[in-house]
Every structure is written in structure tokens, then in C-alpha cells.
Amino acid sequence: MRPVLLRVIGLLAVLAGLNYVVWRWLASVNWEAWWIAVPLVIAETYSLVDTFFFALTMWRVRIRTGPEAPAAGTADVFITTYDEPVDLVMTTASAAQRIRYPHTTWVLDDGARPEMRAAAERQGLGYITRTDDWTDKPRHAKAGNLNNALFQTEGEFLLILDADQIPKPEILDHTLGYFADPEVALVQTPQFFSNVDEADVLGNQAPLFYGPIQQGKDGWNAAFFCGSNAVLRRDALMQLGISGYVRDVENTVRTSLRAADRMLAKAARSARTDPEAAGLVALLRDHVRAASESLRAGDSVGEVTFRLREEVDAVSRAAVRSHLTSVEEDLAAIAELPLQADSELPAFVVDEAAFERLAERDWSPLGAIESVQSITEALAVDRPDEAQPVMPMATISVTEDMATAMQLHANGWRSVYHHELLATGLAPEDLGTMLKQRLRWAQGTLQVMLKDNPLLKRGLDAGQRLMYFATMWSYLAGFAAIVYLAAPAIYLLAGVMPVTAWSVDFFARFIPYFVLSQLMFLVGAHGIRTWRGQQYALALFPLWIKACWTSAANVWFKRPLGFVVTPKERKGRAPIPWREIWPQLTAMVVLVVAAIVGVLRVIAGTADGVGTLVNTVWVVYDLVVLSIIPRAALYRGPAAPALEKESPLP
Numbered sequence: 001m002r003p004v005l006l007r008v009i010g011l012l013a014v015l016a017g018l019n020y021v022v023w024r025w026l027a028s029v030n031w032e033a034w035w036i037a038v039p040l041v042i043a044e045t046y047s048l049v050d051t052f053f054f055a056l057t058m059w060r061v062r063i064r065t066g067p068e069a070p071a072a073g074t075a076d077v078f079i080t081t082y083d084e085p086v087d088l089v090m091t092t093a094s095a096a097q098r099i100r101y102p103h104t105t106w107v108l109d110d111g112a113r114p115e116m117r118a119a120a121e122r123q124g125l126g127y128i129t130r131t132d133d134w135t136d137k138p139r140h141a142k143a144g145n146l147n148n149a150l151f152q153t154e155g156e157f158l159l160i161l162d163a164d165q166i167p168k169p170e171i172l173d174h175t176l177g178y179f180a181d182p183e184v185a186l187v188q189t190p191q192f193f194s195n196v197d198e199a200d201v202l203g204n205q206a207p208l209f210y211g212p213i214q215q216g217k218d219g220w221n222a223a224f225f226c227g228s229n230a231v232l233r234r235d236a237l238m239q240l241g242i243s244g245y246v247r248d249v250e251n252t253v254r255t256s257l258r259a260a261d262r263m264l265a266k267a268a269r270s271a272r273t274d275p276e277a278a279g280l281v282a283l284l285r286d287h288v289r290a291a292s293e294s295l296r297a298g299d300s301v302g303e304v305t306f307r308l309r310e311e312v313d314a315v316s317r318a319a320v321r322s323h324l325t326s327v328e329e330d331l332a333a334i335a336e337l338p339l340q341a342d343s344e345l346p347a348f349v350v351d352e353a354a355f356e357r358l359a360e361r362d363w364s365p366l367g368a369i370e371s372v373q374s375i376t377e378a379l380a381v382d383r384p385d386e387a388q389p390v391m392p393m394a395t396i397s398v399t400e401d402m403a404t405a406m407q408l409h410a411n412g413w414r415s416v417y418h419h420e421l422l423a424t425g426l427a428p429e430d431l432g433t434m435l436k437q438r439l440r441w442a443q444g445t446l447q448v449m450l451k452d453n454p455l456l457k458r459g460l461d462a463g464q465r466l467m468y469f470a471t472m473w474s475y476l477a478g479f480a481a482i483v484y485l486a487a488p489a490i491y492l493l494a495g496v497m498p499v500t501a502w503s504v505d506f507f508a509r510f511i512p513y514f515v516l517s518q519l520m521f522l523v524g525a526h527g528i529r530t531w532r533g534q535q536y537a538l539a540l541f542p543l544w545i546k547a548c549w550t551s552a553a554n555v556w557f558k559r560p561l562g563f564v565v566t567p568k569e570r571k572g573r574a575p576i577p578w579r580e581i582w583p584q585l586t587a588m589v590v591l592v593v594a595a596i597v598g599v600l601r602v603i604a605g606t607a608d609g610v611g612t613l614v615n616t617v618w619v620v621y622d623l624v625v626l627s628i629i630p631r632a633a634l635y636r637g638p639a640a641p642a643l644e645k646e647s648p649l650p
Contacts, residue, residue: 002061002523002526003061005523006058006059006061006520006523006524007058007059009516009519009520009523010054010055010056010058010059010520011055012516013051013055013513013516013517013519013520014048014051014052014055016509016512016513016516016517017047017048017051017052017513017516017517018048019509019513020044020048020509020510020512020513021041021044021045021048023505023509024041024044024499025041025045027500027505028499028500028501028503028505028506029041029498029499029500030497030498030499030500033496033497033498036483036486036487036490036496036498037497037498037499039483040483040487040498041498042480042483043479043480043483043484046476046477046479046480047480049473050473050474050477051517051520053466053469053470053473053474054470054520054521054524055520056466056467056470057212057213057216057217057220057467057470058212058216058520058524059216059219060216060219060220060463061212061215061216061219061524062215062216062218062219062417063215063419064218064416064417064418064419066174066177066418066420067174067175067176067177067178067180067418068177068180069177069178069180070177071101071172071173071175071176071177072176072177072179072180073156073157073176073179074102074103074154074155074156074157075101075102075103075104075155075156075157075158075159075172075176075231076103076104076105076106076153076154076155076157076158076159077096077099077103077104077105077106077158077159077161077167078106078108078146078149078153078158078159078160078161079092079093079096079105079106079107079108079161079162079163080108080110080142080145080146080160080161080162080163081107081108081109081110081111081116081163082109082110082111082145083111084163084164086113086115086116086119088163088164088426089107089116089119089163090119090120090123091166092161092163092164092165092166092167093105093107093120093123093125094123095166095167095168096159096161096167097123097124097125098169099159099167099169099170099171099172100169100170100172100173101172101173101176103155103159103172104126104153104155105125105126106125106126106127106128106149106153107120107125107126107127107128108128108129108145108146108148108149109127109128109129110129110130110139110142110144110145112129112130117129126153128148128149128152128153130144130145130148130387131148131152131387133387133388134148134387137385137386137387138385138386138387138395139387140391140393140395140400141398141400142227142400143391143393143394143395143400143404144387144393144395146160146392146393146400147241147388147391147392147393147395148387148388150234150237150238150241150392150393151388155234156233156234156235157172157176157179157231157232157233157234158231158232158233158234158237159171159172159175159230159231160227160228160229160230160231160232161228161229161423162227162228162425164425164426165191165228165229165423165424165425166194166423166424166425167229167422167423168421168422168423170422171189171422171423172231174418174420174422175187175189175231175418175422176231178416178418179231179233181414183412183413183414184233184413184414184415184416185232185233185236185237185408185413185414185415186223186224186225186230186231186232186233186236186405186408186413186415186416187230187231187232187415187416187417187418188214188223188224188225188226188229188230188415188416188417188418189229189230189417189418189419189420189421189422189423190210190211190214190229190419190420190421190422191206191210191226191228191229191423191425192205192210192421192423192424192425193205193424193425193426193427194424194425194426195426195427195429195637195638196427196638197638200532201532201628201631201632201635202427202428202429202430202431202434202632202635203434203532203533203535203536203628204427204428204434205427205532206533207528207529207530208524208525208528208530208533209533210419211419211526211528212524212525212526212528214417214419215417215419216467217417217467218415218416218417220463220464220466220467221409221414221415221461221463221464222409222415222463222464222467222468223405223415223416223417224401224402224405224406224409224415224468224471225401225402225404225405225408225415226401227399227400227401228423228425229422229423229425230401233413236408236411236413237392237393237404237408238390238392239411240392240394240404240407240408240411241390241391241392241393242390243411244390244391244394244407245383245389245390245391246301248383249301249383250295250301253295253301253304253305254292254295256375256376257288257291257292257295258292259375260288260371260372260375260376261285261288261289261292263368263371263372264281264284264285264288264368264372265285266368267281267367267368267369268281268282268285280315280318280369281368281369283315284311284312284315284368284369284372287308287311287312287315288308288372291304291305291307291308294307305376308376309376312369312372312373312376313373315369316369316370316373392404394406394407396447396448396451396452397444397445397447397448397451398440398443398444398447398561399440399441399443399444399445399447399448400444402444402445402448402468402471403444403448403452406448406452406454406457406460406468409459409460409464410457410458410459410460411459412459429574429635429636429637429638430574430635430636430637431574431576431577431580431581431629431632431633431635432574432575432576432577432580433574434632435540435543435577435580438536438540438543439543439546439547442475442543442544442547442551443547443550443551443554443561445471445472445475446472446475446547446548446551446552447551447554447555447561448472449469449472450551450552450555450556451555453469454468454469454472455469474537475544475547475548476544476548477537477538477541477544478540478541478542478543478544478545478547478548479544479545479548481538481541481544482541482545484538484622485541485587485591485622487615487618488591488594488615488616488618488619488622489590489591489594489619491598491611491612491615492594492595492597492598492601492607492612492615492616492619493593493594493597493598495601495606495607497611502608502610502611502614532628534625535625535628536628538622538625538626539584539625539626539628539629541583541584542580542581542583542584543580573636576633576634577633581629581633584626584629585629585630587622587626588623588626588627588629588630591619591622591623591626592623594619595616595619595620598612598615598616598619599612599616
């Protein structure tokens with residue numbers, strides 16, 4: 001009954017919202033005050049899209065009762081750590097050892113701490129740290145830690161736990177059965193935090209996400225990996241790593257062939273007066289173009305590069321036998337090619353800037369031939385710029401979880417969301433730490449959107465594309481929030497109306513849309529407390545905006561983001577993060593002043609009573625939402641350790 005009711009309410013909410021927003025664009029925008037009227041209607045359009053995404057997610061809510069098949073297969077438990085206290089990690093590891101299903105527990109210590117190794121060995125745990133291959137290579141944070149461990153273990157299934165996530169003994173018994181379906185690659189369970197009191201001032205619990213939203217995404221086969229409390233199929237990850245490796249090698253070869261073709265084009269112009277040289281350059285260019293065509297036709301990279309090497313070598317020998325001269329400068333340039341060599345196989349490092357320099361240089365025919373030969377000889381099947389050629393966990397983002405899940409879905413694998421509390425962890429206990437954590441999540445998600453947009457990603461079906469994009473879309477809310485905060489203040493302070501009038505038409509369209517959207521949210525939440533999440537969705541607007549521009553700067557201009565590990569325990573009284581929350585505090589002051597001025601203007605007879613009432617109510621709502629920020633700034637953690645709950649999930 002509930003899924004049907006959700007569909008009906010969701011459909012009505014979207015239709016009412018469409019009716020309201022279309023009317024706003026066509027009939028009620030105050031173009032005389034376009035500088036606030038247009039941003040407001042754009043923000044309202046953004047919110048309508050948000051409503052649509054939520055309705056779509058709820059359309060296929062899937063409530064699982066558990067796997068039908070018994071648990072089977074070999075299992076490894078990975079506990080990832082960097083600098084967390086040894087005692088905390090060992091508490092988690094001891095609980096992992098008590099998991100009933102046969103398994104091997106491994107501590108993945110990215111900090112390579114001797115005291116952590118000693119503690120793990122005393123407890124009889126497996127201990128893994130980075131191999132020497134990672135020296136002076138990109139580390140890829142948690143993704144790199146997991147990728148390193150994947151090649152040192154053998155379990156068919158991997159339970160991944162953060163250092164503070166204490167598993168229950170039955171966690172594998174209740175999840176491994178899903179893998180009886182050979183297409184299932186991932187089983188995600190909820191994350192719940194034991195050090196959060198009922199007030200949850202920092203909004204650490206996410207009952208709406210770890211519940212209806214993940215259940216809705218599960219219905220679309222788009223429930224995704226959340227970094228911990230999840231079981232993954234090793235074969236699926238390794239297939240993912242291999243396909244990514246092949247894709248990267250193919251991109252390297254294509255880039256090399258494009259550079260070679262451009263060099264040969266320049267050389268052909270230089271060889272017009274020498275028919276013999278011109279013929280060799282034309283022949284070599286034909287071979288390069290044929291290699292590109294073969295790659296596009298689906299021929300294997302190995303066959304294409306081997307054949308091209310043979311052809312280039314033959315052309316080179318013919319060129320050397322000829323009497324071309326004046327190549328000294330060309331050979332000097334060849335020596336600067338970004339080549340590396342080891343004892344077994346030469347390796348070509350892709351350097352786009354180097355390719356540009358080579359392709360734009362004026363080459364003599366023999367110099368171009370020798371350069372192309374150097375490139376083809378250097379093409380290798382390893383990735384010398386990485387610690388290991390195959391990277392199963394995605395490394396394109398500071399949050400590896402969503403990116404990995406999306407790649408798995410694109411490769412045809414299925415995922416499962418199992419709604420049962422099977423591990424409990426520790427959440428941030430001060431506002432500064434919480435803000436760093438949320439910023440990293442937002443940055444990672446937006447990195448994925450900018451680097452591997454799900455709307456354009458091959459392999460995903462339409463539902464999966466929209467489910468992933470809906471999560472990414474939510475982090476653009478900061479821009480809409482600024483408008484929602486500014487519009488009522490501008491009206492109350494200056495009397496500038498973003499709508500043509502507060503008319504019956506306005507209320508007749510807005511009120512049904514607002515009521516239906518709230519009702520959909522209420523029914524979708526199914527009794528779960530979601531107010532704190534709604535507050536932070538608006539109140540963290542500066543953080544969401546920062547995530548947008550820093551992620552764009554990282555992807556487009558290669559500016560580093562850094563990776564901050566969330567502290568798992570407090571070390572003294574945390575300072576109030578004034579630099580991060582001054583925009584919210586400023587907004588609160590402006591809203592209070594605006595409300596006072598608006599009332600005074602009505603008393604003085606210089607303001608419309610209906611408009612002032614509407615915007616004052618709007619201001620009060622904004623203030624209630626933003627009030628969580630000063631509360632969180634003054635928060636000092638729960639008064640006493642929270643008692644473990646049997647199951648807080650509905």
C-alpha cells in the first residue's frame with residue numbers, strides 16, 4: 001500500500017510543481033527587478049528538479065527481508081586505518097575476529113606504524129601496509145590502501161570496515177547469501193553511530209539516506225557503496241580494475257598515435273622537394289592511421305602496437321639507408337622524450353605537454369620517422385606513473401566509494417541494499433570536524449560528476465543515470481540556498497518584489513505544490529526523523545558552494561584538494577570554526593534586521609501587509625533552519641556515551 005501511495009503523491013507533487021514553476025516563468029517574474037527575480041525562479045526550478053528526483057527514487061522503493069540463499073564462499077575482512085588510535089583499531093579488529101562466518105581479518109595500515117603492526121601480530125591478525133612499489137607514486141588515499149591489499153589477499157568476498165565501525169558477529173551470515181546471484185557485486189548495509197545522542201545536533205545520523213533513499217535506489221539497481229559496512233565481490237572488482245587498465249592503455253596509445261600523425265604531417269610538408277623522403281613519410285603516416293582505425297574497429301592494443309612497431313621499423317631501416325641529412329637538432333629533441341626504462345620493458349609516460357611540443361615542432365623527415373619509432377618502441381602495457389597497473393577501486397575521486405559503485409553498475413553488475421544494522425561507528429563530535437567530513441564527501445561526489453558524468457556514462461541504464469545524478473545534483477543546493485535567504489531580506493529591507501504580485505494565482509499554485517511535496521517527503525520518510533537533515537541541507541550552503549568551486553578547480557586546473565581523515569576521538573575542546581560559519585551567522589543577523597525593518601515599514605504605511613507577512617514567515621523559517629549552526633558550534637559532544645541500540649532502523 002505504501003509504495004502505491006508514494007507513487008500517487010509523488011506524481012501529484014511533480015505535476016503541481018510543474019504547474020507552479022511554468023506559471024512563475026511565464027506570468028509572475030518581476031522583470032523590473034530581474035537581478036533577484038530571475039535567480040529566485042531559477043532556484044525554484046532547481047527545487048522542482050529535486051522534488052522530481054526524490055519522487056523518482058521513491059517510485060521503486062525496494063524493501064528486502066534478507067537473502068534467500070545461505071552464506072557461502074571465502075571472505076576477508078578489511079579494516080582500513082591511517083592514523084586512528086591503535087586501541088580504537090584493535091577494538092574494531094577484535095569485534096571482526098568474533099564474526100561467526102569463517103574469514104580472515106586484515107588491518108590495512110596506511111600509516112605503516114610499528115605499534116599498529118605489533119598490536120595486530122599479538123592479536124593474530126593479518127597486517128598489510130603499502131609495498132615499495134608505492135614509493136614516490138600517487139597514493140590515492142583509501143582507494144590506494146584497498147587496491148594495495150587486494151593483491152595481497154585471496155578471499156572471494158571482502159567486508160570493508162572503517163577503523164571505528166564495530167561489526168556484529170552475524171554481519172557476514174546476513175549478507176553473503178545475496179552473492180548466490182552471480183550478478184551481485186556489492187551488498188551495502190547502513191551506517192549508524194553510537195556516540196550520537198537523540199538531539200543529533202551535528203546531523204551525523206542519516207536515517208533518510210540509510211533507509212528510504214538507498215531502498216529507492218536499490219529498486220533501480222543503483223544502491224551504491226558508502227565506503228564502509230559493505231561486502232564486495234573480489235572478481236567484480238578485479239574485472240573493474242582490468243577494464244580500467246585496458247581503457248587507460250588504449251587512451252595512451254590513441255594519444256601517441258595522434259601525436260605521431262601530427263609530426264608526420266609537418267614532416268611531409270618539409271619533404272616536398274625530396275620524393276624519396278616524402279614517400280617514406282607518407283607510407284609511415286598510412287601505417288599510423290591504419291593503427292588508429294584498427295583500434296576503433298576493436299582490435300587488441302597488443303596486436304595493433306606490435307604490428308605498428310614492425311611497420312615503423314621497416315620504414316626506419318629504409319630511411320636510414322637513404323642519404324637524408326640535417327637531423328642533429330631532431331635527434332636532440334628525441335632525447336628529451338619522456339621515456340623510462342626498466343630491466344624488462346620500456347615504458348612510455350603520457351605527457352600531454354610533451355606531445356604538444358613534439359607535434360608542433362618542425363621536423364625533418366628522418367627526425368619524424370625516428371621520433372615515431374621511439375614512441376612505438378616505448379609503448380608498454382604497464383603504467384609506470386602508478387604503483388600498480390591494475391586499480392580495482394576507482395581513483396578518480398577523494399571518495400572512492402560512489403565512483404567504484406558506478407563503474408560496477410556500468411560493467412553490468414548488480415548491487416543490494418540490506419536494511420539491517422550490522423555495524424556501529426563513531427561520528428564527529430565537533431562542528432569543525434563535521435564540516436571537514438561533509439566537504440570531503442561533497443568534493444568527492446562532484447569530482448565524479450565532472451570527470452565521469454553518469455548522464456553520459458556508457459553501460460548505465462536510464463534509471464541508474466538519474467539515481468547517480470540525483471545525488472550529485474543535491475550538492476548544488478548551496479546556490480539556491482543563497483537566493484532563498486536573500487529574497488525575503490531584500491523585500492523586507494527595500495520593498496523589491498521578485499514576483500509581480502502576491503496574488504490569488506500565486507497562492508493557488510504554490511500552496512498545493514508545497515503541501516504535496518512535504519506530504520511526499522513525510523510518507524517517504526515513514527516515521528523517520530528527518531528535520532536535522534533538512535536543516536543542514538540549507539544551513540551548510542557555504543560549504544556546498546566551496547565544494548563546487550574547489551572540485552571544479554581540481555578537475556579543470558589540477559589544483560589539489562587534499563585528503564583529511566576524520567578524527568575518531570576528541571583531543572581536548574575543539575575551537576569554534578568561525579572562518580567556516582561566518583556566512584551563516586551574518587545571514588542570521590541580516591534576516592533579523594530585515595524582519596524588524598519590514599514590520600516598521602508596515603506600521604509606517606510604506607509596505608504591503610500581505611507581502612510583508614509572507615516574507616516574515618519565510619524569514620522565521622530561515623532563522624529556525626540556520627539556528628542549528630550556533631547550536632552546533634557550541635556543542636561539546638554527548639553528555640554520556642550513548643547506549644548501544646538493538647536496531648534504530650524501521
